[in-house]
Amino acid sequence: MTYQNTPPLLQVQNLKTYYFTDDGVVKAVDGVDFEVYPGEVLGLVGESGCGKSVTSLSIMGLIEPPGKIMDGKIIFDGKNLLEMPEKEMAQVRGKNISMIFQQPQTSLNPVFTIGEQISEILKIHSTLSKQELQRRTLELLQMVGIPDAHRKINAYPHEMSGGQAQRVMIAMALALNPQLLIADEPTTALDVTIQAQILDLMRELRNRTGTAVILITHDLGVIAEMADRVAVMYAGRIVEQADVNTLFSTPRNPYTQGLIESVPVLGQIKEELATIPGNVPNLVDLPPGCRFAPRCTAREAYGLEICNQIEPDLQSVEKADHFVRCWLYQDGNGHNAPLKR
Amino acid sequence: MIAYTIRRLLLAIPVMFGILVVTFTLSRMIPGDPCKAMLGEKATAEVCDRFRAQYGLDKPIPVQLGIYMGNVLKGDFGMSIRFSRPVTIILIERLPTTIELGLTSLMIAVLVGIPAGILSAVKRNSIIDVITMVGANIGVSMPVYWLGLILAYVFALLLKDTPFWLPPTGRLSAGLVSVPFYQVLGWEFPKESFRYHLVEFISNLYILNSLLTRDWVVLKDAIQHLILPSVALSTIPLAIIARMTRSSMLEVLKQDYIRAARAKGLLRGTVIFKHAFRNALLPIVTIIGIQVGTLFAGAVLTETIFGLAGVGRILFEAITARDFPIIQAFTVVIAAGYVIANLIVDLSYVLIDPRIRLE
Numbered sequence: 191m192t193y194q195n196t197p198p199l200l201q202v203q204n205l206k207t208y209y210f211t212d213d214g215v216v217k218a219v220d221g222v223d224f225e226v227y228p229g230e231v232l233g234l235v236g237e238s239g240c241g242k243s244v245t246s247l248s249i250m251g252l253i254e255p256p257g258k259i260m261d262g263k264i265i266f267d268g269k270n271l272l273e274m275p276e277k278e279m280a281q282v283r284g285k286n287i288s289m290i291f292q293q294p295q296t297s298l299n300p301v302f303t304i305g306e307q308i309s310e311i312l313k314i315h316s317t318l319s320k321q322e323l324q325r326r327t328l329e330l331l332q333m334v335g336i337p338d339a340h341r342k343i344n345a346y347p348h349e350m351s352g353g354q355a356q357r358v359m360i361a362m363a364l365a366l367n368p369q370l371l372i373a374d375e376p377t378t379a380l381d382v383t384i385q386a387q388i389l390d391l392m393r394e395l396r397n398r399t400g401t402a403v404i405l406i407t408h409d410l411g412v413i414a415e416m417a418d419r420v421a422v423m424y425a426g427r428i429v430e431q432a433d434v435n436t437l438f439s440t441p442r443n444p445y446t447q448g449l450i451e452s453v454p455v456l457g458q459i460k461e462e463l464a465t466i467p468g469n470v471p472n473l474v475d476l477p478p479g480c481r482f483a484p485r486c487t488a489r490e491a492y493g494l495e496i497c498n499q500i501e502p503d504l505q506s507v508e509k510a511d512h513f514v515r516c517w518l519y520q521d522g523n524g525h526n527a528p529l530k531r
Numbered sequence: 532m533i534a535y536t537i538r539r540l541l542l543a544i545p546v547m548f549g550i551l552v553v554t555f556t557l558s559r560m561i562p563g564d565p566c567k568a569m570l571g572e573k574a575t576a577e578v579c580d581r582f583r584a585q586y587g588l589d590k591p592i593p594v595q596l597g598i599y600m601g602n603v604l605k606g607d608f609g610m611s612i613r614f615s616r617p618v619t620i621i622l623i624e625r626l627p628t629t630i631e632l633g634l635t636s637l638m639i640a641v642l643v644g645i646p647a648g649i650l651s652a653v654k655r656n657s658i659i660d661v662i663t664m665v666g667a668n669i670g671v672s673m674p675v676y677w678l679g680l681i682l683a684y685v686f687a688l689l690l691k692d693t694p695f696w697l698p699p700t701g702r703l704s705a706g707l708v709s710v711p712f713y714q715v716l717g718w719e720f721p722k723e724s725f726r727y728h729l730v731e732f733i734s735n736l737y738i739l740n741s742l743l744t745r746d747w748v749v750l751k752d753a754i755q756h757l758i759l760p761s762v763a764l765s766t767i768p769l770a771i772i773a774r775m776t777r778s779s780m781l782e783v784l785k786q787d788y789i790r791a792a793r794a795k796g797l798l799r800g801t802v803i804f805k806h807a808f809r810n811a812l813l814p815i816v817t818i819i820g821i822q823v824g825t826l827f828a829g830a831v832l833t834e835t836i837f838g839l840a841g842v843g844r845i846l847f848e849a850i851t852a853r854d855f856p857i858i859q860a861f862t863v864v865i866a867a868g869y870v871i872a873n874l875i876v877d878l879s880y881v882l883i884d885p886r887i888r889l890e
Contacts, residue, residue, distance in 0.1 A: 252793055277798070284796030297791040301809050301884055311795045346885045362795065 198225035199369055199402050200249070205262035207241075207248045210255075214474035218244040218257070220426035223504070226370065231396065231403040233417030233434070235410065235449070237470055241426040242406045246372045249404075250289055251279045267369065285315040288363035292375035294355035298347035304331070304358050305343035311365050330361040334391060353384035360391065367399055374406045389415060410453050414438060419511075422446045425471050425481040428504060432512040442507050442514040444488040480517065488518060496525040532881060536874070543870045547863055551603065554862040555596050558855050565612050565853040586612055599859070606725075609856035613849065618860045621845065623728055626864060627735035628702060628841035632833065633826045635761035640768035641819060647769075648776020648815075652784065653803055663773065670770030675829045679763040679836040686759055698756050700838035702737060707752055709734070712743035760837040764829045768822035775818045779811040786810070812883045820876035827865050 202224050209216040219241040226232050234242050247253050249264055251271060264271040266287065271279065283289075291297040298307060308330055309323040318326060324343075331339035334357040347355060356376060363371055373392065377385035393416060396403055405416055413420055414434065421431040422443065430443040441447045448466040468485035471477055483489055483497040496517050503522075504515045518529045565588065566579040574582070583589040587598060602609060608618035651663040687699035703709060711734035713720070720727035734740045738757075741750035783789065784807055792806045793799070831843035842861055849857035880887045 247790075250794055252790060280796050280798050282796070283794055289791075289794040291787060291791055291794075293787050296787040299788040299792065299806050299810070300886060302806075303885075310797070314796055348886050359791075 196228055199228045199267065200226040200404075201263070201265040202245070202249065203263040203265070205245065205248055205264065206260040207244050207253055207257060208260050209257045211474075216473045217426050217476065218473060219248060220476075222262075222423070222426070222428055224421050224428060224431065226402050226404060228369065229396075229400045229402055230418045231405055231416050233413040233420040234404055234406045234423060235408065235413055235420060236423035237408060239470055239473070240423040242408075242423055243374055245423075246289065246374050246404065246406055249372060250283060250287065251276075252283075281315070284311050284363075284368075285366045286368050287370045287372065288366070288368045289372040289374065290356070290359045290363045290376050292378050294359045294379065295347060295350070295352055297359060298350075298355055300347055303344050303346055304350070308358065308362050308365060311362050315366050326365075330365055331358070333364075333395070334358070334361040336361075351384075352380050353387060356380060356384075356388050357391065360388075360395070364395055364399060364401065368401055370402045370404065371396075372404045372406070375408070376405075377412060378407070378409070385412075392416070410438075410450060422449070425476065426473060427481065427515065428513075429482065429515045430513065431504070432509070436509065436512050440508070442512070442519060443482075443516050444486050444518070445482045448487075480515075492518065492528045494518075494525075494528075496523060532878065536878065539874050539877070543867070543874075546870060547867060548600070550866045551600070551859060551863055552596065554859050555599065555855075556592070558850075558853075558858045559592055561850070561853065563853050565855065568852045569612060586610070608860040611849075611854055611857050613852040613854040613857070618856045619728065621857065622860060622864065623732045624735060625840060625842050625845050625861075627732060627737075628839050629827075629830050629834070629843060631736055631738060631757065632761055632764060632830060632839065632841060633823070635757050636765035636826055636829075637768065637819070637822065639761055639765040640772050640822065643765075644769040644772030645776050645815065648773040649780055649803065649808065651773070651777040652780035655781065660777075664777070667770040667773045670766040671774075673766055675763055675767070676832045676836055678766055679760070679833055682759045682763055683836065697759050699759060702753060702756050702839060703749065704752050704756075707749055709737045709740055709749050709753070710744060710746065712740050715744045760833045760839060763836070764826060764833045767829065768819075768825055771818060771822065771825075772815065776811065776815050779814045780807060783807045783811045809883060813880065816876055816879050816883065820872050823869060823872040827868065 202222055205219055205222045206217070207219040209218055222241070222245055224232065224234075234245065236242050244253070244257070247257075248259055249266075249271065251274075253259055259272060262272070266282070271282065274282070298304070302310075305324075305327050308327045312318055312323055312326055328339055328343060331343060336342050336354060336357055342350070342354075347358075350358065360376075376392065377388050380388060389412065392403070395401070403416075405412070407413060417434045419431070419433050420437045421428045422437075422445065423429070424445050430437065430441065430446045437446065438450065441450055445466070448464070451464040452466065454460075454463055466485055467487070471481055471484065477484055477498070479496065479498045479500050480486070480489075480502055486497065489497045494517055500523055502515050502517045502520055504513045505520050506512060507514045507519045517525060517527060519527050521527050521530065564579070565586070566574055566582045570578060570582060580589070587595060590598070599609065606619070608622070610616065611618050611621060614621060647663050647667070651660045654660050683699035686695065686697040690696050698704060711731070713730040713734060718730070720730065737753040738750060741747070741753060780803075784803075789802060789807055792802045797806070827843065829843075830841060831847055833839070834841040834844040835847070842864070845857065846861045848854075849861070
């Protein structure tokens with residue numbers, strides 16, 4: 191599927207979100223660019239702490255102190271969300287852009303019933319009557335496959351399983367047919383069998399409603415299953431971006447290659463799983479050049495010096511929509527790319 | 532929940548009797564003799580024997596306890612040694628003063644403490660937060676008697692002849708009388724009857740009584756007299772409630788469901804008051820229940836400073852005079868206040884948090 195013929199629904203440009211902590215300035219998101227087209231699923235992958243969740247909270251305008259968005263634009267439906275007054279932004283949240291979270295059970299308020307929490311989002315964004323609210327809430331619960339919805343509408347979150355709670359969160363997120371759904375690790379906290387059910391549900395609802403999805407996960411299996419395009423994040427930056435088939439068949443950035451290799455494959459017996467050596471850099475004190483350079487085996491193999499000095503750009507490789515941030519594929523500053531094609 | 536309430540109230544009965552036995556025993560272990568305390572050091576042995584026989588103090592302590600328990604079951608708390616009047620009558624006179632003072636103080640503490648705590652949590656680390664919490668720390672560390680004297684000095688003396696003047700002593704100004712509502716309504720009861728005691732008790736709650744009789748002059752005067760003592764008594768509970776509210780709110784504001792509520796498009800204010808506050812309430816309600824004890828303890832000093840004839844002051848006088856019936860009866864009443872406060876706290880848990888079920 192290609193979506194690039196239509197104008198993008200969301201454009202994130204040079205987004206920088208920093209946290210001002212006692213240990214220093216944590217550059218959680220440091221110059222991120224990507225687009226989401228209407229109806230597509232964009233996968234955002236990376237290890238813990240690479241800035242995936244902060245990116246999504248920045249889009250929602252929910253960065254709390256000590257965090258602060260320092261620079262960039264988030265253009266949604268033609269408007270820069272970062273310049274929007276809070277009242278207007280609250281109208282966008284839940285109605286045009288909604289979000290589901292990693293921990294469904296703790297994301298539901300323990301002192302209100304499921305029905306109250308779903309009808310609340312309808313109430314603030316629409317003018318439905320009491321009966322209509324009740325009817326629509328019930329409809330939503332049935333849509334996300336909650337059995338016995340008539341009874342569950344009066345249940346409290348602690349009376350639901352994790353899978354059911356995530357279904358409720360999805361019902362809430364899709365209540366107003368938003369144009370964009372941000373799903374932040376929606377299946378991470380769930381059992382494997384429930385994960386598959388939730389992913390099926392999300393896919394089915396996406397096909398029905400045409401909502402674009404930003405799917406944030408560290409699980410490449412989920413990405414392969416769900417995403418149309420993928421952006422790989424590392425230490426607050428996007429390092430590779432391509433359609434899902436290209437990314438899995440011909441990953442170019444050594445980090446993406448490492449990620450894909452480190453996934454255990456069922457039936458394939460290995461003595462040891464492939465790992466990426468070293469650790470994610472400290473976001474307070476980043477390496478001067480490429481952020482992955484200290485862990486990069488390709489850099490050593492090709493004896494590249496520039497990686498430790500200057501950071502590469504995100505440039506297209508092979509295909510117009512396959513972007514890679516790596517000196518292996520780009521010239522510049524007197525450097526000749528060893529793998530340039 | 533009704534069954535639970537009834538069970539808890541029934542359980543309170545053995546608690547009351549336990550307290551009665553303990554106070555009965557302990558008050559007789561205080562060194563000193565009621566006869567010497569009442570009739571003076573020079574009272575002869577003969578006079579004292581007669582005195583003891585009159586109040587049943589000549590019998591062995593277990594027998595005294597048995598007789599006393601029997602009387603209490605009949606609703607008779609005995610005669611005060613010091614005042615030579617039935618303890619029940621004294622209770623009816625004194626308790627309403629303390630209840631009025633305590634409830635007003637608690638109301639001030641809750642109505643000021645909770646908003647201050649919320650404000651402080653929401654504006655965390657701001658100037659407002661710092662000022663509120665420094666204020667709370669001063670409040671906690673300020674002795675009631677000192678604050679009481681300062682308040683009395685400022686409002687009764689320095690601000691004399693200004694509209695801010697407030698009376699420093701008593702419950703009503705001289706010349707004003709709070710006419711009992713049952714007299715205004717023309718009700719009559721036989722003296723000594725339970726109903727008479729009950730309406731008498733209610734009419735001694737001056738604020739309630741003046742509302743019932745629509746006597747606005749007395750109402751205004753009674754409220755004016757209550758302001759200084761209840762402000763003095765409320766500072767410690769107020770400060771504790773404010774601090775508890777702040778920390779509880781800060782804890783709740785970190786939760787996932789707060790962020791999720793914001794993601795729904797709710798405004799910050801709605802999230803704070805609807806989603807966060809109700810979750811933060813449990814520890815706040817608990818601490819309010821505990822403050823009932825602080826209020827009783829503080830009432831002794833407050834009533835003394837502001838010349839209020841309440842429970843706190845008479846208990847102090849009774850202990851000095853070894854007036855056993857008064858000590859016993861008032862201790863049980865205070866304990867009952869505690870039991871009821873805790874029951875209300877426990878019942879309110881169920882209303883606040885659906886995860887809590889009372890068994």
